[in-house]
Amino acid sequence: MLTAENIYKSYGQNQILKGIGLRVKPGKITALIGPSGSGKTTLLRCLSMLEAPNAGEINFDNKTYRFPLDAGDKIIPPWPDLTVVFQQLFLWPHLTLRENITLPLKRTGREQELEHLESLIDLFNMRLFIDRYPDETSLGQRQRAALVRALALKPKFILLDEITSSLDVEQVGLILNELKAMRDRGIGILIITHLLHFASEGADQIVFMDKGQVIESGAPAILKNPRTDRLKQFVSIVEAAT
Amino acid sequence: MSVFDIIAQYHVGLIQGLIVTFKLAMIIWFFGLLLGGVLGCASARWKKSIGVPARLCSFLLSGIPILVFLFWFHYPMQAILNVVIDPFITAVVALTIVNMFMVADLIRNVLAEFPDQYITAAKVCGLSPMQTLFDIQLPLILRQSIPGLLMIQVNMLQATLFASLISVDEIFRVAQRINSIVYRPVEVFTALAILFLIICLPLNGLALWLKNRFTRRVFER
Ligand SMILES: Nc1ncnc2c1ncn2[C@@H]1O[C@H](COP(=O)(O)OP(=O)(O)O)[C@@H](O)[C@H]1O
């Protein structure tokens, strides 16, 4: 289980997260939705322990961290059991896509995963460009490579930040299928997305946040029948736009 | 008397001059890169205590022509301190200082602009800090800085010619001396120009090639 409770985070005077709680369950897909600037990415950075919240509690694999940390407390880095694919991907530019994927496998003693790599490459239709450098590929191609880099590590939890923005319907479908397969293997998945149909089709749980707070959460049905005006408004705006 | 006649006739002197030039350049390159590298890293690490004074110094230095700086080191400073230092050593020290600050500036810039997100990506992929340093940071930093460093070193090689003006017997001074004997400035200085072309062009070409080959890959579109 990966949980966050009552998380506060501010940058300078800007209060970004205002007491947020979230639960990423193993074997479930949780979709985090909300307007841009509402703090989704910030929450993801806190959850993945890349950023320390000002206050709150994060629990991963039965280890609890209370923020602010006491002087002696040390975070045991949860990576890559907990891993992240960022919106901007951050593929290393001096390595080919294939090297981007294989380097972490080799460095973390996961050489045995190299065998499965070829099937992943075929699954995501990457054979044509897998040996190119990131700057020789399209955004959609890079998005798939960044996803495979994370998937190949066989994490227990994976957090994905808007990684489908440049993919066509077919590729989004492919990724959704793969995420469902991962879920069925017991992996916990958090996905930030602006594709509501992706969220309602794929997710087991929806969390809607706005202005640093969770406004509404529950089963995907809440997208059809929002309880709050704010979510109702958000859904209608997004649907009008897509 | 043609260019080739002059080279043939005075090859002993020319080679000696070249040897002095290269000795000078090697020492300036070695210490400039070493000290500049260290100062650049320190400036990036301790931005205020070391970075600010170092940047101020290189800013001031960039406003002084290398020739003036060298001369000042040779005469006024030694007069003030009441010492006499071998011109070769004076040239080494002055030009090493110039090289050091230029190198430090470049290294500091590359380090300051290093995109943190590549380190973040390494973290969440489970790489250790040591692996991140050797697999991600160093290769990217070297790709970013090597072409610029090469250019600076070519400039420093050319700046060693100024040492002739404080009577270091390097190639330019040798050429001047030959010219005072044969009175063939066109041929003598053409020979010198060709020599430098042969040495500097490949280095500049290499820098350009490396730049085209590597730097475009560092920042994503
Ligand atoms: N490193 C930072 N420093 C200052 N402000 C930040 C930083 N990161 C994010 N913010 C601010 O926090 C707010 C929420 O950003 P973000 O979490 O990226 O939202 P979302 O992912 O929902 O679009 C924005 O107003 C953004 O400007």
Ligand SMILES: [Mg+2]
């Ligand atoms: Mg975001």
